[in-house]
Amino acid sequence: MDLRNLRHLVAIARRLSFSRAAEDLGLSQSALTRSIQSLERQAGMRLFDRDRTKVSVTPLGSIVVERASALLADADDFERMLRQTARGEEGRLCFGMAPLPAWTLLPTALSEWINAAPALTNEVVVRNVEALWPLLIAGDIEFFVSVEGQVPDAPPVRAETLGLFPFTLIVRAGHPLLLGNCPGATFPVLISSRGGIDVTLLADLRDWAAGPPHVIEDYNTLVSLTKTTDAIWVSSAYSVIRDLESKMLFALDLLNGSAPENFRMVMYSLDRRSQSPGMLRLKQALRQRIRDLQAPSEHNHDV
Known part of the structure:
Protein backbone atom coordinates (compact mmCIF):
# COMPACT_ATOMS: atom_id res chain seq x y z
CA MET A 1 0.00 0.00 0.00
CA ARG A 87 23.92 13.94 10.24
CA GLY A 88 25.15 12.26 13.42
CA GLU A 89 22.35 13.80 15.47
CA GLU A 90 20.52 10.63 16.50
CA GLY A 91 21.39 7.05 17.35
CA ARG A 92 24.13 5.68 19.58
CA LEU A 93 27.88 6.29 19.52
CA CYS A 94 30.05 3.89 21.54
CA PHE A 95 33.72 4.79 21.87
CA GLY A 96 36.67 4.68 24.23
CA MET A 97 39.07 7.23 25.66
CA ALA A 98 42.35 6.80 27.50
CA PRO A 99 42.48 8.78 30.78
CA LEU A 100 44.46 11.77 29.45
CA PRO A 101 42.26 12.63 26.44
CA ALA A 102 39.12 11.86 28.45
CA TRP A 103 40.14 14.36 31.13
CA THR A 104 41.51 16.99 28.75
CA LEU A 105 39.26 16.90 25.69
CA LEU A 106 35.99 15.16 26.40
CA PRO A 107 34.11 17.57 28.72
CA THR A 108 34.40 20.52 26.34
CA ALA A 109 33.90 18.53 23.13
CA LEU A 110 30.83 16.69 24.43
CA SER A 111 29.16 19.60 26.23
CA GLU A 112 28.46 21.51 23.02
CA TRP A 113 27.53 18.33 21.16
CA ILE A 114 25.09 17.07 23.78
CA ASN A 115 23.23 20.38 23.60
CA ALA A 116 23.24 20.36 19.79
CA ALA A 117 22.24 16.68 19.38
CA PRO A 118 20.30 15.55 22.46
CA ALA A 119 18.87 12.55 20.57
CA LEU A 120 22.34 11.03 20.07
CA THR A 121 23.30 8.69 22.91
CA ASN A 122 27.00 8.66 23.78
CA GLU A 123 28.45 5.63 25.54
CA VAL A 124 32.04 6.33 26.62
CA VAL A 125 34.47 3.81 28.10
CA VAL A 126 37.43 5.43 29.89
CA ARG A 127 40.22 2.88 30.34
CA ASN A 128 43.82 2.28 29.40
CA VAL A 129 44.68 1.04 25.92
CA GLU A 130 45.18 -2.56 27.08
CA ALA A 131 41.48 -2.63 28.00
CA LEU A 132 40.23 -0.57 25.03
CA TRP A 133 41.97 -2.62 22.34
CA PRO A 134 39.91 -5.83 22.74
CA LEU A 135 36.71 -3.76 22.85
CA LEU A 136 37.61 -2.24 19.49
CA ILE A 137 38.43 -5.63 17.94
CA ALA A 138 35.15 -7.12 19.25
CA GLY A 139 33.15 -4.23 17.80
CA ASP A 140 31.91 -3.08 21.20
CA ILE A 141 33.31 0.40 20.52
CA GLU A 142 33.68 2.16 17.19
CA PHE A 143 37.00 3.83 18.01
CA PHE A 144 39.17 4.99 20.86
CA VAL A 145 41.49 7.94 21.48
CA SER A 146 44.90 7.60 23.11
CA VAL A 147 48.53 8.61 22.88
CA GLU A 148 50.27 7.29 19.78
CA GLY A 149 52.24 4.06 19.80
CA GLN A 150 50.31 1.86 22.22
CA VAL A 151 48.40 -0.51 19.91
CA PRO A 152 49.56 -3.86 18.49
CA ASP A 153 50.73 -4.08 14.88
CA ALA A 154 47.83 -6.28 13.76
CA PRO A 155 45.09 -6.41 12.72
CA PRO A 156 45.24 -3.29 10.52
CA VAL A 157 43.88 -0.18 12.18
CA ARG A 158 43.21 3.34 10.98
CA ALA A 159 45.26 5.82 13.01
CA GLU A 160 44.29 9.48 12.60
CA THR A 161 46.24 12.19 14.36
CA LEU A 162 44.01 14.64 16.22
CA GLY A 163 46.82 16.95 17.33
CA LEU A 164 49.96 17.34 19.40
CA PHE A 165 50.20 17.51 23.19
CA PRO A 166 53.27 18.89 24.97
CA PHE A 167 55.10 16.63 27.42
CA THR A 168 55.09 18.36 30.81
CA LEU A 169 56.50 17.55 34.23
CA ILE A 170 53.98 18.93 36.72
CA VAL A 171 54.58 19.69 40.42
CA ARG A 172 52.82 21.52 43.23
CA ALA A 173 53.40 25.12 44.19
CA GLY A 174 56.37 25.30 46.54
CA HIS A 175 57.91 22.05 45.30
CA PRO A 176 61.63 21.80 46.25
CA LEU A 177 62.66 21.46 42.60
CA LEU A 178 61.19 24.86 41.83
CA LEU A 179 63.95 26.33 43.99
CA GLY A 180 66.88 24.36 42.59
CA ASN A 181 68.18 20.95 41.59
CA CYS A 182 68.09 19.48 45.15
CA PRO A 183 71.17 17.21 44.77
CA GLY A 184 70.53 13.75 46.18
CA ALA A 185 66.80 14.29 46.66
CA THR A 186 64.31 11.91 45.07
CA PHE A 187 60.59 12.20 44.48
CA PRO A 188 57.65 9.95 43.54
CA VAL A 189 56.80 9.90 39.84
CA LEU A 190 53.17 9.67 38.70
CA ILE A 191 51.86 8.55 35.29
CA SER A 192 48.36 7.72 34.05
CA SER A 193 49.43 4.80 31.86
CA ARG A 194 52.60 2.87 31.12
CA GLY A 195 51.92 3.13 27.43
CA GLY A 196 52.60 6.33 25.55
CA ILE A 197 55.31 7.61 27.92
CA ASP A 198 58.60 7.90 26.06
CA VAL A 199 61.33 5.82 27.71
CA THR A 200 63.88 8.57 27.20
CA LEU A 201 61.69 10.91 29.23
CA LEU A 202 61.58 8.48 32.14
CA ALA A 203 65.33 7.96 31.77
CA ASP A 204 65.84 11.70 32.15
CA LEU A 205 63.94 11.48 35.44
CA ARG A 206 66.01 8.58 36.76
CA ASP A 207 68.13 10.75 39.06
CA TRP A 208 65.02 12.33 40.57
CA ALA A 209 62.72 9.30 40.79
CA ALA A 210 62.19 7.53 44.11
CA GLY A 211 61.61 4.19 42.41
CA PRO A 212 59.40 3.08 39.47
CA PRO A 213 56.53 5.38 38.48
CA HIS A 214 53.13 5.02 40.13
CA VAL A 215 50.44 4.23 37.53
CA ILE A 216 47.12 5.90 38.40
CA GLU A 217 44.42 6.14 35.74
CA ASP A 218 42.08 8.48 37.65
CA TYR A 219 42.89 12.11 36.92
CA ASN A 220 41.13 13.53 39.95
CA THR A 221 43.47 11.43 42.07
CA LEU A 222 46.50 12.47 40.03
CA VAL A 223 45.69 16.15 40.42
CA SER A 224 45.07 15.76 44.15
CA LEU A 225 48.30 13.82 44.73
CA THR A 226 50.34 16.32 42.76
CA LYS A 227 48.93 19.22 44.75
CA THR A 228 49.46 17.57 48.15
CA THR A 229 52.76 15.68 47.75
CA ASP A 230 56.22 16.21 46.28
CA ALA A 231 55.40 13.89 43.37
CA ILE A 232 56.44 14.70 39.81
CA TRP A 233 53.53 14.03 37.46
CA VAL A 234 54.50 13.11 33.87
CA SER A 235 51.60 14.42 31.80
CA SER A 236 50.75 17.39 29.59
CA ALA A 237 50.19 21.02 30.43
CA TYR A 238 46.89 20.70 28.57
CA SER A 239 45.50 18.53 31.36
CA VAL A 240 45.99 21.21 34.06
CA ILE A 241 45.81 24.52 32.22
CA ARG A 242 43.63 26.21 34.83
CA ASP A 243 45.83 25.03 37.70
CA LEU A 244 48.90 26.32 35.88
CA GLU A 245 47.22 29.66 35.29
CA SER A 246 46.20 29.95 38.93
CA LYS A 247 49.70 28.82 40.02
CA MET A 248 48.34 25.91 41.99
CA LEU A 249 50.61 23.73 39.87
CA PHE A 250 53.83 24.44 38.00
CA ALA A 251 55.71 22.99 35.04
CA LEU A 252 59.31 21.85 35.57
CA ASP A 253 62.10 22.12 33.03
CA LEU A 254 64.52 19.41 34.08
CA LEU A 255 64.84 17.39 30.88
CA ASN A 256 68.18 17.24 29.06
CA GLY A 257 66.69 17.61 25.59
CA SER A 258 66.84 13.94 24.55
CA ALA A 259 63.15 13.36 25.23
CA PRO A 260 60.56 14.58 22.69
CA GLU A 261 58.78 17.84 23.41
CA ASN A 262 55.40 16.63 22.12
CA PHE A 263 53.39 13.48 21.62
CA ARG A 264 50.57 12.70 19.22
CA MET A 265 46.99 12.18 20.29
CA VAL A 266 45.49 9.62 17.91
CA MET A 267 42.04 8.24 17.09
CA TYR A 268 42.18 4.50 16.38
CA SER A 269 39.50 2.58 14.48
CA LEU A 270 39.37 -0.63 12.47
CA ASP A 271 40.81 -0.07 9.02
CA ARG A 272 37.91 -1.41 6.95
CA ARG A 273 35.06 -0.17 9.08
CA SER A 274 33.04 2.77 7.79
CA GLN A 275 33.09 5.80 10.04
CA SER A 276 29.68 6.84 11.33
CA PRO A 277 28.48 10.44 11.08
CA GLY A 278 28.68 10.65 14.88
CA MET A 279 32.33 9.60 14.83
CA LEU A 280 33.13 12.16 12.14
CA ARG A 281 31.49 14.93 14.13
CA LEU A 282 33.27 13.98 17.33
CA LYS A 283 36.60 13.78 15.51
CA GLN A 284 36.07 17.33 14.29
CA ALA A 285 35.12 18.49 17.80
CA LEU A 286 38.22 16.88 19.37
CA ARG A 287 40.52 18.44 16.80
CA GLN A 288 38.95 21.82 17.42
CA ARG A 289 39.47 21.41 21.17
CA ILE A 290 43.17 20.66 20.63
CA ARG A 291 43.49 23.71 18.37
CA ASP A 292 41.92 25.80 21.12
CA LEU A 293 44.43 24.44 23.63
CA GLN A 294 47.29 25.17 21.25
CA ALA A 295 46.23 28.79 20.86
CA PRO A 296 48.70 31.22 22.44
CA SER A 297 47.98 31.70 26.14
CA GLU A 298 49.85 32.83 29.21
CA HIS A 299 50.83 29.77 31.25
CA ASN A 300 53.53 29.82 33.89
CA HIS A 301 56.22 27.35 32.85
CA ASP A 302 59.09 28.99 34.71
CA VAL A 303 61.16 26.96 37.14
Whole structure:
Protein backbone atom coordinates (compact mmCIF):
# COMPACT_ATOMS: atom_id res chain seq x y z
CA MET A 1 0.00 0.00 0.00
CA ASP A 2 1.39 3.37 -1.08
CA LEU A 3 1.82 5.94 1.70
CA ARG A 4 0.81 8.63 -0.77
CA ASN A 5 -2.67 7.16 -0.94
CA LEU A 6 -2.87 7.26 2.85
CA ARG A 7 -1.77 10.91 2.89
CA HIS A 8 -4.53 11.65 0.38
CA LEU A 9 -7.02 9.80 2.57
CA VAL A 10 -6.09 11.76 5.70
CA ALA A 11 -6.11 15.09 3.82
CA ILE A 12 -9.67 14.53 2.61
CA ALA A 13 -10.83 13.39 6.04
CA ARG A 14 -9.38 16.55 7.54
CA ARG A 15 -10.89 18.91 4.95
CA LEU A 16 -14.08 16.94 4.08
CA SER A 17 -13.66 18.35 0.62
CA PHE A 18 -11.94 16.84 -2.41
CA SER A 19 -11.28 20.21 -3.97
CA ARG A 20 -9.73 21.77 -0.86
CA ALA A 21 -7.71 18.61 -0.12
CA ALA A 22 -6.46 18.55 -3.72
CA GLU A 23 -5.37 22.18 -3.36
CA ASP A 24 -3.51 21.40 -0.11
CA LEU A 25 -1.75 18.45 -1.73
CA GLY A 26 -0.91 20.23 -4.99
CA LEU A 27 -2.91 17.68 -7.03
CA SER A 28 -5.71 17.92 -9.52
CA GLN A 29 -9.08 16.90 -8.13
CA SER A 30 -9.32 14.08 -10.68
CA ALA A 31 -5.93 12.68 -9.61
CA LEU A 32 -7.00 12.77 -5.98
CA THR A 33 -10.27 11.02 -6.85
CA ARG A 34 -8.39 8.26 -8.67
CA SER A 35 -6.07 7.82 -5.67
CA ILE A 36 -8.98 7.34 -3.26
CA GLN A 37 -10.79 5.01 -5.67
CA SER A 38 -7.64 2.88 -5.87
CA LEU A 39 -7.41 2.80 -2.07
CA GLU A 40 -11.07 1.84 -1.75
CA ARG A 41 -10.57 -1.01 -4.20
CA GLN A 42 -7.59 -2.30 -2.17
CA ALA A 43 -9.53 -1.96 1.08
CA GLY A 44 -12.70 -3.50 -0.39
CA MET A 45 -14.88 -0.85 1.22
CA ARG A 46 -16.15 2.69 0.77
CA LEU A 47 -14.15 5.19 2.79
CA PHE A 48 -16.18 8.31 1.95
CA ASP A 49 -19.80 9.08 1.14
CA ARG A 50 -20.06 11.84 -1.45
CA ASP A 51 -22.84 13.87 -2.95
CA ARG A 52 -23.02 17.28 -4.61
CA THR A 53 -23.00 19.21 -1.33
CA LYS A 54 -20.75 17.36 1.08
CA VAL A 55 -18.20 14.64 1.80
CA SER A 56 -18.40 12.49 4.91
CA VAL A 57 -16.24 9.69 6.26
CA THR A 58 -17.98 6.31 6.48
CA PRO A 59 -17.93 4.49 9.85
CA LEU A 60 -15.41 1.97 8.53
CA GLY A 61 -13.53 4.80 6.86
CA SER A 62 -13.10 6.50 10.25
CA ILE A 63 -11.28 3.43 11.55
CA VAL A 64 -9.03 3.40 8.47
CA VAL A 65 -8.32 7.15 8.75
CA GLU A 66 -7.33 6.76 12.41
CA ARG A 67 -4.91 3.92 11.66
CA ALA A 68 -3.56 5.70 8.58
CA SER A 69 -2.89 8.85 10.61
CA ALA A 70 -0.88 6.84 13.16
CA LEU A 71 1.04 5.05 10.42
CA LEU A 72 1.91 8.32 8.67
CA ALA A 73 3.09 9.83 11.95
CA ASP A 74 5.38 6.84 12.45
CA ALA A 75 6.66 7.15 8.89
CA ASP A 76 7.40 10.85 9.40
CA ASP A 77 9.25 10.04 12.63
CA PHE A 78 11.24 7.37 10.82
CA GLU A 79 12.22 9.74 8.02
CA ARG A 80 13.30 12.35 10.56
CA MET A 81 15.35 9.75 12.42
CA LEU A 82 17.10 8.73 9.19
CA ARG A 83 18.00 12.35 8.44
CA GLN A 84 19.27 12.98 11.96
CA THR A 85 21.23 9.73 12.03
CA ALA A 86 22.85 10.61 8.72
CA ARG A 87 23.92 13.94 10.24
CA GLY A 88 25.15 12.26 13.42
CA GLU A 89 22.35 13.80 15.47
CA GLU A 90 20.52 10.63 16.50
CA GLY A 91 21.39 7.05 17.35
CA ARG A 92 24.13 5.68 19.58
CA LEU A 93 27.88 6.29 19.52
CA CYS A 94 30.05 3.89 21.54
CA PHE A 95 33.72 4.79 21.87
CA GLY A 96 36.67 4.68 24.23
CA MET A 97 39.07 7.23 25.66
CA ALA A 98 42.35 6.80 27.50
CA PRO A 99 42.48 8.78 30.78
CA LEU A 100 44.46 11.77 29.45
CA PRO A 101 42.26 12.63 26.44
CA ALA A 102 39.12 11.86 28.45
CA TRP A 103 40.14 14.36 31.13
CA THR A 104 41.51 16.99 28.75
CA LEU A 105 39.26 16.90 25.69
CA LEU A 106 35.99 15.16 26.40
CA PRO A 107 34.11 17.57 28.72
CA THR A 108 34.40 20.52 26.34
CA ALA A 109 33.90 18.53 23.13
CA LEU A 110 30.83 16.69 24.43
CA SER A 111 29.16 19.60 26.23
CA GLU A 112 28.46 21.51 23.02
CA TRP A 113 27.53 18.33 21.16
CA ILE A 114 25.09 17.07 23.78
CA ASN A 115 23.23 20.38 23.60
CA ALA A 116 23.24 20.36 19.79
CA ALA A 117 22.24 16.68 19.38
CA PRO A 118 20.30 15.55 22.46
CA ALA A 119 18.87 12.55 20.57
CA LEU A 120 22.34 11.03 20.07
CA THR A 121 23.30 8.69 22.91
CA ASN A 122 27.00 8.66 23.78
CA GLU A 123 28.45 5.63 25.54
CA VAL A 124 32.04 6.33 26.62
CA VAL A 125 34.47 3.81 28.10
CA VAL A 126 37.43 5.43 29.89
CA ARG A 127 40.22 2.88 30.34
CA ASN A 128 43.82 2.28 29.40
CA VAL A 129 44.68 1.04 25.92
CA GLU A 130 45.18 -2.56 27.08
CA ALA A 131 41.48 -2.63 28.00
CA LEU A 132 40.23 -0.57 25.03
CA TRP A 133 41.97 -2.62 22.34
CA PRO A 134 39.91 -5.83 22.74
CA LEU A 135 36.71 -3.76 22.85
CA LEU A 136 37.61 -2.24 19.49
CA ILE A 137 38.43 -5.63 17.94
CA ALA A 138 35.15 -7.12 19.25
CA GLY A 139 33.15 -4.23 17.80
CA ASP A 140 31.91 -3.08 21.20
CA ILE A 141 33.31 0.40 20.52
CA GLU A 142 33.68 2.16 17.19
CA PHE A 143 37.00 3.83 18.01
CA PHE A 144 39.17 4.99 20.86
CA VAL A 145 41.49 7.94 21.48
CA SER A 146 44.90 7.60 23.11
CA VAL A 147 48.53 8.61 22.88
CA GLU A 148 50.27 7.29 19.78
CA GLY A 149 52.24 4.06 19.80
CA GLN A 150 50.31 1.86 22.22
CA VAL A 151 48.40 -0.51 19.91
CA PRO A 152 49.56 -3.86 18.49
CA ASP A 153 50.73 -4.08 14.88
CA ALA A 154 47.83 -6.28 13.76
CA PRO A 155 45.09 -6.41 12.72
CA PRO A 156 45.24 -3.29 10.52
CA VAL A 157 43.88 -0.18 12.18
CA ARG A 158 43.21 3.34 10.98
CA ALA A 159 45.26 5.82 13.01
CA GLU A 160 44.29 9.48 12.60
CA THR A 161 46.24 12.19 14.36
CA LEU A 162 44.01 14.64 16.22
CA GLY A 163 46.82 16.95 17.33
CA LEU A 164 49.96 17.34 19.40
CA PHE A 165 50.20 17.51 23.19
CA PRO A 166 53.27 18.89 24.97
CA PHE A 167 55.10 16.63 27.42
CA THR A 168 55.09 18.36 30.81
CA LEU A 169 56.50 17.55 34.23
CA ILE A 170 53.98 18.93 36.72
CA VAL A 171 54.58 19.69 40.42
CA ARG A 172 52.82 21.52 43.23
CA ALA A 173 53.40 25.12 44.19
CA GLY A 174 56.37 25.30 46.54
CA HIS A 175 57.91 22.05 45.30
CA PRO A 176 61.63 21.80 46.25
CA LEU A 177 62.66 21.46 42.60
CA LEU A 178 61.19 24.86 41.83
CA LEU A 179 63.95 26.33 43.99
CA GLY A 180 66.88 24.36 42.59
CA ASN A 181 68.18 20.95 41.59
CA CYS A 182 68.09 19.48 45.15
CA PRO A 183 71.17 17.21 44.77
CA GLY A 184 70.53 13.75 46.18
CA ALA A 185 66.80 14.29 46.66
CA THR A 186 64.31 11.91 45.07
CA PHE A 187 60.59 12.20 44.48
CA PRO A 188 57.65 9.95 43.54
CA VAL A 189 56.80 9.90 39.84
CA LEU A 190 53.17 9.67 38.70
CA ILE A 191 51.86 8.55 35.29
CA SER A 192 48.36 7.72 34.05
CA SER A 193 49.43 4.80 31.86
CA ARG A 194 52.60 2.87 31.12
CA GLY A 195 51.92 3.13 27.43
CA GLY A 196 52.60 6.33 25.55
CA ILE A 197 55.31 7.61 27.92
CA ASP A 198 58.60 7.90 26.06
CA VAL A 199 61.33 5.82 27.71
CA THR A 200 63.88 8.57 27.20
CA LEU A 201 61.69 10.91 29.23
CA LEU A 202 61.58 8.48 32.14
CA ALA A 203 65.33 7.96 31.77
CA ASP A 204 65.84 11.70 32.15
CA LEU A 205 63.94 11.48 35.44
CA ARG A 206 66.01 8.58 36.76
CA ASP A 207 68.13 10.75 39.06
CA TRP A 208 65.02 12.33 40.57
CA ALA A 209 62.72 9.30 40.79
CA ALA A 210 62.19 7.53 44.11
CA GLY A 211 61.61 4.19 42.41
CA PRO A 212 59.40 3.08 39.47
CA PRO A 213 56.53 5.38 38.48
CA HIS A 214 53.13 5.02 40.13
CA VAL A 215 50.44 4.23 37.53
CA ILE A 216 47.12 5.90 38.40
CA GLU A 217 44.42 6.14 35.74
CA ASP A 218 42.08 8.48 37.65
CA TYR A 219 42.89 12.11 36.92
CA ASN A 220 41.13 13.53 39.95
CA THR A 221 43.47 11.43 42.07
CA LEU A 222 46.50 12.47 40.03
CA VAL A 223 45.69 16.15 40.42
CA SER A 224 45.07 15.76 44.15
CA LEU A 225 48.30 13.82 44.73
CA THR A 226 50.34 16.32 42.76
CA LYS A 227 48.93 19.22 44.75
CA THR A 228 49.46 17.57 48.15
CA THR A 229 52.76 15.68 47.75
CA ASP A 230 56.22 16.21 46.28
CA ALA A 231 55.40 13.89 43.37
CA ILE A 232 56.44 14.70 39.81
CA TRP A 233 53.53 14.03 37.46
CA VAL A 234 54.50 13.11 33.87
CA SER A 235 51.60 14.42 31.80
CA SER A 236 50.75 17.39 29.59
CA ALA A 237 50.19 21.02 30.43
CA TYR A 238 46.89 20.70 28.57
CA SER A 239 45.50 18.53 31.36
CA VAL A 240 45.99 21.21 34.06
CA ILE A 241 45.81 24.52 32.22
CA ARG A 242 43.63 26.21 34.83
CA ASP A 243 45.83 25.03 37.70
CA LEU A 244 48.90 26.32 35.88
CA GLU A 245 47.22 29.66 35.29
CA SER A 246 46.20 29.95 38.93
CA LYS A 247 49.70 28.82 40.02
CA MET A 248 48.34 25.91 41.99
CA LEU A 249 50.61 23.73 39.87
CA PHE A 250 53.83 24.44 38.00
CA ALA A 251 55.71 22.99 35.04
CA LEU A 252 59.31 21.85 35.57
CA ASP A 253 62.10 22.12 33.03
CA LEU A 254 64.52 19.41 34.08
CA LEU A 255 64.84 17.39 30.88
CA ASN A 256 68.18 17.24 29.06
CA GLY A 257 66.69 17.61 25.59
CA SER A 258 66.84 13.94 24.55
CA ALA A 259 63.15 13.36 25.23
CA PRO A 260 60.56 14.58 22.69
CA GLU A 261 58.78 17.84 23.41
CA ASN A 262 55.40 16.63 22.12
CA PHE A 263 53.39 13.48 21.62
CA ARG A 264 50.57 12.70 19.22
CA MET A 265 46.99 12.18 20.29
CA VAL A 266 45.49 9.62 17.91
CA MET A 267 42.04 8.24 17.09
CA TYR A 268 42.18 4.50 16.38
CA SER A 269 39.50 2.58 14.48
CA LEU A 270 39.37 -0.63 12.47
CA ASP A 271 40.81 -0.07 9.02
CA ARG A 272 37.91 -1.41 6.95
CA ARG A 273 35.06 -0.17 9.08
CA SER A 274 33.04 2.77 7.79
CA GLN A 275 33.09 5.80 10.04
CA SER A 276 29.68 6.84 11.33
CA PRO A 277 28.48 10.44 11.08
CA GLY A 278 28.68 10.65 14.88
CA MET A 279 32.33 9.60 14.83
CA LEU A 280 33.13 12.16 12.14
CA ARG A 281 31.49 14.93 14.13
CA LEU A 282 33.27 13.98 17.33
CA LYS A 283 36.60 13.78 15.51
CA GLN A 284 36.07 17.33 14.29
CA ALA A 285 35.12 18.49 17.80
CA LEU A 286 38.22 16.88 19.37
CA ARG A 287 40.52 18.44 16.80
CA GLN A 288 38.95 21.82 17.42
CA ARG A 289 39.47 21.41 21.17
CA ILE A 290 43.17 20.66 20.63
CA ARG A 291 43.49 23.71 18.37
CA ASP A 292 41.92 25.80 21.12
CA LEU A 293 44.43 24.44 23.63
CA GLN A 294 47.29 25.17 21.25
CA ALA A 295 46.23 28.79 20.86
CA PRO A 296 48.70 31.22 22.44
CA SER A 297 47.98 31.70 26.14
CA GLU A 298 49.85 32.83 29.21
CA HIS A 299 50.83 29.77 31.25
CA ASN A 300 53.53 29.82 33.89
CA HIS A 301 56.22 27.35 32.85
CA ASP A 302 59.09 28.99 34.71
CA VAL A 303 61.16 26.96 37.14
